[in-house]
């Protein structure tokens with residue numbers, strides 16, 4: 001059962017007639033970056049399978065929202081944004097591990113609009129699931145890893161600007177620490193940053209409000225125990241009115257860039273732990289795919305689809321709990 005501070009057991013009533021998962025997907029999420037470990041094809045595959053296998057109806061599939069400079073400036077510095085606009089090779093852009101080209105940067109900028117849309121849909125319907133996003137290594141003033149723009153923080157700040165939420169919890173289960181998120185919100189008492197990751201892996205660690213750096217090779221049971229305990233501990237310290245779930249699937253045992261050893265089932269249980277706790281309590285959850293580097297784009301997309309299935313299940317359970325007993 002759900003236990004979370006200010007929420008009632010029937011908190012799901014906030015989302016009438018939901019909660020439901022609403023998705024944000026665009027074919028244009030595919031940006032050609034050439035031969036690269038980052039499997040851009042995973043977006044297209046996940047989007048297709050949502051329709052063909054999960055039978056998500058068109059009224060629960062949405063497009064990106066347009067993004068303006070003001071939104072980006074809430075998180076990023078003017079100098080860095082100028083470099084990005086001009087696709088200029090500089091210290092700030094060359095720290096990325098992706099090509100510094102206009103089409104790649106435009107793709108990132110557009111994708112920010114997907115995360116903003118997903119966050120907005122979460123407030124309205126319970127879960128907003130972006131088939132993209134989760135670029136948690138981007139810093140205010142420079143790129144890192146495969147991340148140019150911190151779409152999650154930009155989406156959170158948009159919700160705040162719209163008066164939709166104040167207290168935000170970031171639950172980051174990507175195998176790599178959410179270092180950009182930790183830096184962006186280091187001084188913000190209204191944002192609680194939690195990262196559970198592999199300690200001996202990229203990046204250089206920053207300080208989140210709660211970091212759980214795991215030993216190499218950790219398997220399902222140990223991982224889930226840590227996660228469960230941490231989520232309970234967080235609930236005692238912080239009551240969110242929005243949760244940003246950075247749901248990287250790179251803790252999987254077959255991942256090429258991760259050194260943890262979760263199974264398909266373990267990842268599914270991880271997702272359920274997160275969704276049941278917050279969706280069941282009526283707290284809106286925005287989902288951002290983040291990392292995943294299984295041996296093929298197909299295998300990676302399968303794992304991301306698993307996160308969508310867990311979100312659907314959590315909504316179904318929350319709806320069932322609302323039905324009066326017959």
Ligand SMILES: [Zn+2]
Nearest residue numbers: 174175176291
């Ligand atoms: Zn990652």
